[in-house]
Amino acid sequence: MALRFLLSSLAFLLFSASPTLSTNSEGNALFALKSRLSDPANVLQSWDPSLVNPCTWFHVTCDGKNRVIRLDLGNTNVSGRLGPELGDLEHLQYLELYRNNIVGEIPKELGNLKSLVSMDLYENRFGGHIPKSFSKLKSLRFLRLNNNKLTGSIPRELASLSSLKVFDVSNNDLCGTIPIDGPFTNFPFQSFDNNSRLNGPELQGLVPYDFGC
Numbered sequence: 001m002a003l004r005f006l007l008s009s010l011a012f013l014l015f016s017a018s019p020t021l022s023t024n025s026e027g028n029a030l031f032a033l034k035s036r037l038s039d040p041a042n043v044l045q046s047w048d049p050s051l052v053n054p055c056t057w058f059h060v061t062c063d064g065k066n067r068v069i070r071l072d073l074g075n076t077n078v079s080g081r082l083g084p085e086l087g088d089l090e091h092l093q094y095l096e097l098y099r100n101n102i103v104g105e106i107p108k109e110l111g112n113l114k115s116l117v118s119m120d121l122y123e124n125r126f127g128g129h130i131p132k133s134f135s136k137l138k139s140l141r142f143l144r145l146n147n148n149k150l151t152g153s154i155p156r157e158l159a160s161l162s163s164l165k166v167f168d169v170s171n172n173d174l175c176g177t178i179p180i181d182g183p184f185t186n187f188p189f190q191s192f193d194n195n196s197r198l199n200g201p202e203l204q205g206l207v208p209y210d211f212g213c
């Protein structure tokens, strides 16, 4: 009798759970993103939160352990804002959101994506500052933030990103001076082009880095 009660309670628990709660934590983070975005081309149609994980959703790639490693939403006409939950995709390596109409600030929580290799947010309408938390992205090799409406100075902390190979902040509204150490010794002038208030390379000790901000 007790066993039967236990089994029916278990079945109740299994089958009565709300479908929106049955995907895993990475699925929840992605579904939260979907609910923030406007998606006129229906590229997020396959994002069904009743599946146990998001690994079969279009534009999402998982590794062999069903952990999300890529989000490919470049050039898909999505608009809206990003939220802090994107920082929960802790195994993400590629965050591709370029050429859309995304507005608002870049969430500082993206600095928690410690496996990230590539972050492409270029050609959107992001505003606000480049998060200092990006200095925690020790695996990052590609950071393209060009053609947005970013303001403020380039965080000095980014000079500690020794893996960074490509950095592009051209066509924004940044100010201050350009760091000169770490990976910044190798970035071409074009990476900083068309920021009318961005001064030249930092003259360390002579001018504060946020000069003119």
Ligand SMILES: *[C@@H]1O[C@H](CO)[C@@H](O)[C@H](O)[C@H]1NC(C)=O
Pocket: 041, 075, 076, 077
């Ligand atoms: C995005 O919108 C443009 C202009 O309306 C259209 O030409 C293009 O095909 C759309 N892209 C997608 C992925 O739907």
Ligand SMILES: *[C@@H]1O[C@H](CO)[C@@H](O)[C@H](O)[C@H]1NC(C)=O
Pocket: 170, 171, 190, 191, 193, 194
């Ligand atoms: C800067 O703006 C000019 C004029 O719009 C444009 O021709 C040039 O390609 C831009 N530079 C970069 C690196 O995008």
